Amino acid sequence: MTRPDVVVTGLGATTPLGGDVASTWDAMLAGRSGVSALTQDWATELPVRIAAQLRVDPSEVLDRVRLRRLDRSEAVAIIAAQQAWADAGFSTVDGKTDGVDAERLAVSIGSGIGGAQTLLAQDDILEASGARRVSPHTVPMLMPNGPAAFVGLELGAQAGVHCVASACATGAEAIALGLDLIRAGRADVVVAGGTEAVIHPLPIAGFASMRAMSTRNDDPERASRPWDKGRDGFVLGEGAAVVVLERAEHAAARGARVYARLAGSGITSDGYDIVQPHPEGAGFVRAVRKALADADLTGADIAHVNAHATSTPTGDMAEIAGLRAAIGDHPVLTATKSMTGHLLGAAGALESIATILAIRDSTVPPTINLEDPEDGLLDVAVHKPRALDIPAALNNSFGFGGHNVALIFTRP
């Protein structure tokens, strides 16, 4: 049996740049920052008082009663999945799917941190008012598989709903799992991606205590600056991004529009340190080589890389060294986190969407705030989008825990 080709037929997202994929992509091409000051009362005493908050609040999309029963990470996952589902030309009415057999439809959506906002809010209620006042919706709101399960319910998926958790590599690994599910013959369509909504004092305090976050509080739009000598950490973002992966023959049979082919994936673990990246990026280099082999391509074929590049002092240049070793000096890079902030578990999925649209439009979205580049940097599309013919592109994601995921998309 030959291995089935897998293509991308739908995209959905709600991000700090826009409430859907089209507005997010327009903002990326315009080089806009989604980062702003946190004006909430709880932020005043924090060392970090900036974040990339959603452009369109879930309350503008989902009704009030529904939102009472959803963690914010679940709400944004549902919104992104609904968009991707409609974009792929599918519909679900009263739990019945149209266009795909429900028993051949799977979901793979993960989160880096999960329902932390629910956990913390319900703990406040427990402390203040006692156990009986804790919401009966607490567990389905905070369970890590909640976003995948709610999306599965929404779309009527019956081939399995899966929840990958690999910190900031989650979104990419969830897409890699979707590829595996279709190749293994366990599904024809997989709704795959990542979600994150933890703009809350505890996660911010935790990341800030690690000294991982930018404290450029007086200049939010310039705080996320991958590869710039003045970078001082990542900027936390929130949102969700979801793609519809489909067996190529299934997509062709229904006449679906195909954005790109998901040609290969590579997943490795460093086995080195719980949070520090391997100094030579050994695990990351292996992930890229595995992805190239899986896609039956060589480094020379990769025209563009959407880098992980979070704007931390150590991580950004380690990735450059790894790219040089695994691919070479030729690709045109970008770091879209300079605009979106770091969406943690959703980052890899959002950047996959940016990679797919770069291929479609033959345009590399810019890296903003790169005013004083590090020495030895590769070719980066700085401040303005770059026209580029892109037959194949790479998207990298790394996560605390030593997770490395490389995805390769090609023109259909």
Place this chain on the structure above:
Amino acid sequence: MSSREEITAGLAEILEEVAGVNPADVAEEKSFTEDLDVDSLSMVEVVVAAEEKFGVKIPDDQVQNLKTVGDAVTYISSNA
């Protein structure tokens, strides 16, 4: 002591807040699950909110007997 009408109106407010039920649909003969589409988790929320609003204790073993709005009104008016 509230009248049956006042208790029904109070329950209607809770049902709207918790489960999005149209207050105009709330009447004594309506079943929570079948007519008003209140699922089991939301029913727990309704009970806890009713306890607070009416100053009454509704033990878990009583909740299963509260099939209709009228059952709840009767329980609340005789136990508050």
